[in-house]
Amino acid sequence: MSHSTSRTRILEELQETQVQHINLTKIQKEFEKRHLVICTLISICAFLFILCLCLLSSLVLIGKSQSADLKSTSNVIKSAKILDYHHHNNIKNQSTVDFNSINYDSDYDKNFNSIKKMSVNKVTSGIASKVLNLLSFRLPREIKPVHYDLFLAPDLKSNAFTGNVKIKIQVNASIPFIALHANKLNVTLTDLRKVDSDGTLRKIDVLQTFPYEKYEYFVIEPEKSLVAGDYEIKMEFDGRLDKRIVGFYSSTYFDERKNETRTIATSKFEPTYARQAFPSFDEPQMKAKFKISLAKPNDSEYIALSNMNETNSELKGNQTIVHFAESVPMSTYLTVFIVADFLHKEVTVDTKGIGEPFKLRCFSTPPQVEKLQFAVETAKKIIEYYIQYFGIPYPLPKLDMAAIPDFVSGAMETWGLVTYRETNLLFDENVSSTANKQRVATVLAHELAHMWFGNLVTMKWWNDLWLNEGFASYIEYKGITAALPEWKIMDQFILDDLHGVLNLDATPASHAIVQSVETPDQITEIFDTITYSKGASIIRMLEDFIGPKNFQLSVTNYLKKHQYENAITDDLLTQIDALESLKELNVKEIMATWTEQMGYPVLSVTRIASNEFKIEQKRFMTDNNNDPNVPESKFGYKWDVPVTYFTDKTSNVTRTWLNKNQKSITVKVDSDATWIKVNKDQIGYYRVNYDEEMWGSLTNGLVKNLEIMSTVDRAHLLNDAFSLADASQLPFSIPLNLTKFLANERSFVPWRVASSRLSSVKNLLYYTELYPQFRKYGESLVDSAVSGLSWNVDHTQYQENHFRTTILSLACSFGHKQALSNITSMFKKWLENPSQKPHPDLRSSVYYYGMQSIGTEEVWNKMWEIFIKEQDAQEKVKLMSALSAIQVPWILNRYLLYCWDEKYVRGQDYFQCVQQIASNRIGENIVWDYVRMKWPELVERFGINERYLGRLIPSITSRFSTETKLQEMKDFFAKYPEAGAGESARKQALAKVSNNIKWLANNKEGIEKWLNL
Incomplete structure (x- = not known):
């Protein structure tokens, strides 16, 4: 090997x-x-x-x-007494709680001698409660609050608050539970007592207490059913002030004088947010008196304000407790609390013998106080007029108004202390435009009208909200007319209230003025255009057909009869029908056709003889195809219509009626009359259509001589003609021919209508080959008006200032070369020297169309820096709008991200910012994609029951006009089926886009033929 x-x-x-x-x-x-x-x-x-x-x-x-x-119950009771005693002492030692403001009876002395059961009732889940099946969204009628002793202590550093309340109630029938509202509150103590006939308070044994989120309740379940009698509830609670702008919440502003951010506490309770501040019976019918106390920092700059006047104050540790006088009976949503470092201006109201004179004060943050002068002077004139008009004293000892840095609504009519968004109360001639000034006056007049309509007399339930809002929305025009008659504000009613609601009320997504609502989201949803503007419009019509004196008398009678109480629609109409001078009219029956069914009629006027016209009615719909989802009406969508008319032969107005049961009526005129104009000054809540020959006669008459009709009648014809053409009830050549009279028009009211309707047509034609041609037509139409414009603004020329801003905006949007050249030149000069701003009346157009025309990343960034530093709310709104005009997609995307951050854009302005970006054609799809992607976060931040969130969808999709976009919307709604307070808004959005698609199919060819004539 x-x-x-x-x-x-x-x-x-x-x-x-x-x-x-x-x-x-x-x-x-x-x-x-x-x-x-x-x-x-x-x-x-x-x-x-x-x-x-x-x-x-x-x-x-x-x-x-x-x-x-x-x-061993006795041992438990003994332990509970000890716990109760220490719990009370702990709360007493907290400087933020005014525990001594609750007057505890002898059962609460140190020895607890007579306590038979533990007073700190443990809060349970309530799952096993026997009363759950007895609860609903409406409070039981067996219990009525009588009086609140309320204490609130906001901590501005920790953004939290504590409070306690003692509520006296009346039980009128046996009931096994007490349900009151409490939402987003931590209730820490509950005690229930029976008030015996001699005034002794006897403790009621309580089985359990528990919150019930489904109905936003806090439930007290006694061991035995309560019997009829008087009771007293005592509760302690706490909550948060941050991450909200409803309920009791905090707001901040930057004080340039001190170079620091300051925090205030304020409130906004309508419709269902008082329950987020204190446990309460938070329904309008549950009126009670209030005794309110507020804790404020000892810092001498801070004040506390509420509905009533301050009676006294006391030091408690590092806080001062401010006590206010007992209020008159009022609903919970009208209570208000402010703890802030505000300053004010004041005047004395001259009541001219109707009640005692009283102080009117306007509050704001210290840097803004000089901007209150216009508001305090105008409010004085308006409130003095209302006192005389109603013949009823202002019922409180003082009237305060306050501008709040963060405020979700335009304003809130809280009794004795009205709160406003800053843009709606502050006015500075160097910053505020004519439109800003009018906005301040309008909101003032609206809120002050509520001191009677809504506060003194309140609707029983939200079904009749229009009694509050519809009346205030109409009466405000009377208040402004009295204070500032040179404005001719009543001519603008059709622009600011009537025309918008006529568009909405012609769709299946509308609703009756009086409707059944129950849940918080349903209640929130009806604070809409129908309630406000349709309500105001039918009240305007009512006053016209019963007469101004009868209207004033019946309104005064209604207020006097129901003062400090609640009412329904029938109560008002009863006072009108009671007037002897109106015995031939059944006003209740007439008005039912306008309040209890949605929609309105179009009157068809046909000449049947040289001196006779036939008038018929049918429901006007933007889409005449029958919608199976439209609810049936007991009136069959017929109305009792007050008809007014005049002709070219007489300016006298003739009156008649077209009743719901009549197929038609015939009216006679002079045999040589060329034309008839129905619905004088568009006071009736309906549209009017004529045959093509009559439309031609009306057009020719106006082209020859504008003065044959009032400015309101001219605006009315334009609005009806375009609306009828939109609904395919007229060829589009009719309204387009009618615009010829605008060549001689120098009133802003018809031009405002023309601007709106022409812009609508332009937007729908945007993706068609007709767009350049129609835009050229609009440019030529406005040319003579632009040529006659003066660029030197005079504050005293109110009508001329409105005309200028209307024409400039329209001209720039249609690409008018001269207008854009002037605007761009002013924009460049401002960029070079931002301290030299254009006149406030020109500023919005200069900022917006300047950015649209020459905006670059560098230009946008410069404006953004100016926006961030700006402290004036009205100026920020103008800049915020202009930032959305940039034509660069990625910058708009970035702007959307900035808008989400509250260090840049306040939560109150978020939806406006998003809508402005969507109004830019470049931003339209960017916003649509953004909203669909971010919807869960939007719901998380604002809540599904926030009506402004619901209304976001129709505002950003209103120009969609393809089946693809319509399907995207349907898919989005299917993905997120819960609409909350946006249920109607979604229907409106789908109806609008569907109509846009049909509009193009029906009208594009006719418009093309007219343009090529």
Whole structure:
């Protein structure tokens, strides 16, 4: 055997040995692994066995404990007394709680001698409660609150608040529970007492208390049903001030004088947010008197304000407790609390013998106080007019108004202390435009009208919200007319209220003015255009057909009869029908056709003889295809219509009626009359259509002489003609021919209508080959008006200022070269020297169309820096709008992200910012994609019951006009079916886009023919 062979064999044996070793190792490891698994399983089984024994032992112990508890109630009571005593002492020692403001009876002395049951009732889940099936969204009628003693202590540093309340209630029938509203509150103590006939407070044993989130309730379930009589509830609670702008919340502003951010506490409770501030019977019918106390920082700059006047204050640790006088009976949503470092201006209201004179004060943050002068002077004139008009004294000893940095609504009519968004109360001639000034006056007049309509007399339930909002929305025009007659504000009613609601009310997504609502989201949803603007419009019509004097008298009678109480629609109409001078009219029957069914009629006027016209009615719809989802109406969608008309031969207005049961009526005129104009000044809530020959006669008459009709009648014809053409009830040549009279028009009211309607047509034609041609037509139409414009603004020329802003905006949007050249030049000069701003009346157009025309990243960034530093709310709105005009997609995307951040854009302005970006054609799809992607976050931040969130969808989709977009909307709604307070808004959005698609199919060809004539 060779050496190499031997070596090879040795190596082979060695390798074989190694393989055997490896195999043995594998077997050993496999055995160890199995052994480990078996041991683990045995350990788990042992653990589970021990755990079962422990659980069984625990159950036995719990059973014994419960048995022992039942056998030794006296020991539990004794322990509870000790806990109660220490709990009370702990709260007393907290400087943020004015515990002594609650007057505890003898049962709460240190010895607790007469306590029979623990007063700190443990809050349970309520799952096992026997009363759950008795609860609903409406509070039981067996209980009525009479009086609240309320204390709130906001902590501006921690953004939290504590409070306590004592509520006196009347129980009028046996009931096994008390349900009151509490939402987003932590209730820490509840005590219930029966008030005996001698005034003694007798403790009621309580089985359990629990929150019930479904109805936003806090439920107190006594051991025995409550019998009829008087009771007293005492509760302690706490909550948060941050991450909201409803309920009791905090707001901030930057004080340039101190170079610091300041925090205030304020409130906004309508419709269902008082329950987020304190436990309450939060329904409008549950009126009660309030005795309110607020804690404020000892810092001398801070004040506390509420509905009533301050009576006294006292120091408590590092806080001052401010006590206010007892209020008159009022609904919970009208209570208000402010703790802020505000300053004010004041005047004395001259009541001219109707009640005592009183102070009117306007508050704001210190840097803004000089901007209150216009508001305080105008409010004085308006409130003095209302006192004389209603013949009823203002019922409170003072009237305050406050501009809040963060405020979700335009304003809130809280009694004795009206709160406003800053843009709606502050006015500075160097910053505010004519439109800003009018906005301040309008909101003032609206909110002050509520001191009678809504506050003195309140609707029983939200079904009749229009009694509050519809009346205030109409009466405001009277208030402004009295204070500022030179404005001729009544001519603008059709622009600001009537025309918008006529568009909405002609769709299946509308609703009757009086409708049934129950849930918080349904209640929130009816704060809409129908309630406000249709309500105002039919009240305007009502006043016209019964006469101004009868209207004023019946309104005064209604307010006097129901003051400090609640009312329904029938109560108002009863006062009207009671007037002797109106005995031939059945106003209740007439008005029912306008309040109890949605929609309105179009009157068709046909000449049947040289001196006779036939007038018929049918429901006006933007889409005449029958919608199976439209609810039936007991009136068959017929109305009792007050008809007014005049002709070219006489300016005298003739009146008649077209009743719901009449097929038609015939009216006679002079035989040589060329035309008839029905619905004088568009006071009637309906549209009017004529045959094509009559439309031609009306057009020719206006082209020859504008003065044959009032400015409102001219605007009315334009609005009806375009609306009828939109609905395919007229060829589009009719409204387009009618626009010829605008060549001589110098009133802004008809031009505002023309601007709206022409812009609507332009937007729908945007993606068609007709767009350049129609845009050129619009440019030529506005040319003579632009040529006659003066660029020197005079504050005293109110009508001229409105005309200028209307024409400039329209001209720039249609690409008018001269207008854009002037605007762009002014924009460049401003960019070079931002301290030299254009006149406030020109500023919005200069900012917006300047950015649209020459905006670059550099230009946008410069404006953004100016926006961030700007402290005036009205100026920020103008800049915010202009930032959305940039034509660069990625910058708009970035702007959307900035808008989400509250360090840049306040939460109150977020939806406006998003809508403005969507109004830019470049931003339209960017916003649509963004909203669909971010919807869960939007709901998380704002809540599904936030009506502004719901209304976002129709505002950003209103120009969609393709089946693709319509399907995207349907898919989005299917993905997120819960609409909350946006249910109607979604229907409106779908109806609008569907109509846009049909509009293009029906009208594009006709418009093309007219343009090519």
